[in-house]
Amino acid sequence: MTDLSKAFLEHLGQTSPHPLALDIVHAEDCYLTDRNGKRYLDLVAGLAVNNTGHRHPSVVAAIKDQCDRYLHVIPYGEFIQEPQVRYAERLTALLPDGLDSVYFVNSGTEAIEGALKLAKRITGRTELIACLKSYHGSTHGSLSITGNESKKFRSRPLLPDVNFIQFNGPDQFNLITERTAAVVIEPIQGDAGVRVPAHNWLKALRGRCNEVGALLIFDEVQTGFGRTGKRFAMEHSGVVPDILVLGKALGGGLPMGAFVSSHEHMHLLTHDPVLGHITTFGGHPLPCVAGLAALNVLEAEHLMDNAERMGVLFKELLIHPAIKEVRGLGLMLAVELEDQDKVQKVVLDCLDHGVLGFWFLSCPTAFRIAPPLTINSAEVRSACHFILKALDR
Numbered sequence: 001m002t003d004l005s006k007a008f009l010e011h012l013g014q015t016s017p018h019p020l021a022l023d024i025v026h027a028e029d030c031y032l033t034d035r036n037g038k039r040y041l042d043l044v045a046g047l048a049v050n051n052t053g054h055r056h057p058s059v060v061a062a063i064k065d066q067c068d069r070y071l072h073v074i075p076y077g078e079f080i081q082e083p084q085v086r087y088a089e090r091l092t093a094l095l096p097d098g099l100d101s102v103y104f105v106n107s108g109t110e111a112i113e114g115a116l117k118l119a120k121r122i123t124g125r126t127e128l129i130a131c132l133k134s135y136h137g138s139t140h141g142s143l144s145i146t147g148n149e150s151k152k153f154r155s156r157p158l159l160p161d162v163n164f165i166q167f168n169g170p171d172q173f174n175l176i177t178e179r180t181a182a183v184v185i186e187p188i189q190g191d192a193g194v195r196v197p198a199h200n201w202l203k204a205l206r207g208r209c210n211e212v213g214a215l216l217i218f219d220e221v222q223t224g225f226g227r228t229g230k231r232f233a234m235e236h237s238g239v240v241p242d243i244l245v246l247g248k249a250l251g252g253g254l255p256m257g258a259f260v261s262s263h264e265h266m267h268l269l270t271h272d273p274v275l276g277h278i279t280t281f282g283g284h285p286l287p288c289v290a291g292l293a294a295l296n297v298l299e300a301e302h303l304m305d306n307a308e309r310m311g312v313l314f315k316e317l318l319i320h321p322a323i324k325e326v327r328g329l330g331l332m333l334a335v336e337l338e339d340q341d342k343v344q345k346v347v348l349d350c351l352d353h354g355v356l357g358f359w360f361l362s363c364p365t366a367f368r369i370a371p372p373l374t375i376n377s378a379e380v381r382s383a384c385h386f387i388l389k390a391l392d393r
Helices: 003-011 057-067 082-094 108-123 140-144 149-155 199-212 263-270 285-300 303-317 340-352 377-392
Strands: 024-028 031-034 039-042 101-105 127-131 162-165 180-185 215-219 243-246 257-261 325-329 332-336 366-369
Touching (some): 082 257, 108 215, 108 257, 180 199, 199 215, 285 303, 303 332
Parallel strands (some): 127 162
Antiparallel strands (some): 101 257, 243 257, 325 332
């Protein structure tokens, strides 16, 4: 054990008993390099963060340029800061009507918190509806609407007045009533093992929310910015939420989240009380310029089209008796195996051979494929070769 790995285990709070503990010293496009010079083909992308690849030159240039201007100057909302304004302007130009005001925060989890507060403020109601097997974050509010008791039981009591429906399941819309402030869903469930709902289910959900005056919140923290082959997963169904939550790839590789709604709705946070939501570092200029640069790269390099093509190629190549199913859209995929033990062995075997994969916390019988959207066909074929060899072993 090196001095650095010893310090890592002794002085950094750990998230699991057995972290992968790769000592990465360099990252570029689809590859990570460790301290010993070993390269890894990255099929994780920082868990759907580095959609435009690691250290894309345009993103790095934008960060360096902003560093020469200013960093943090004041908590969010008081000054006109061009990085915030230009990014919000660009984002809302791509979104449907009614999603024209952006509130930048520090993470997807904080964005969920802001969205829940805004929904209660808009409706004057308290009940929240979420989906079983969902994941929305680890703060008390976001954990309250996460549909996985194994993640929640040590943190109770959590928010009251939260109920759950089955994702894409039989009709449980009668649970959504005039008491409901908002229904919060992932348009494609991520941590549950990449579950894609039927379009008519999402449309029926939208209709029920309209019927009873409840808001619909889409958590696109993981699905946004080309991951599924479109800018946002909601484009697959045509269903538009009242509040959109963003994170992960939003910051171009830097920490950032946002919730988006109408200007009328967002204005409610400005008064009674003032500072209805406040954040010191939200909308920091560095992630704003990095995110805008990454969004421009996504469009200019046609990465959404590439995500769709490479996702199809993964599905075509990953054929094996041990593979029960490859689920998902674009480059948001889950490879379902027979059991949890086999998933662990495949991920670790691939890691030994220079391919970085990862598992799902809430779906232990599958591992994820979510590489940078810049991955090419040769890299996909190489990754699949090692996955299939691992399954053979």
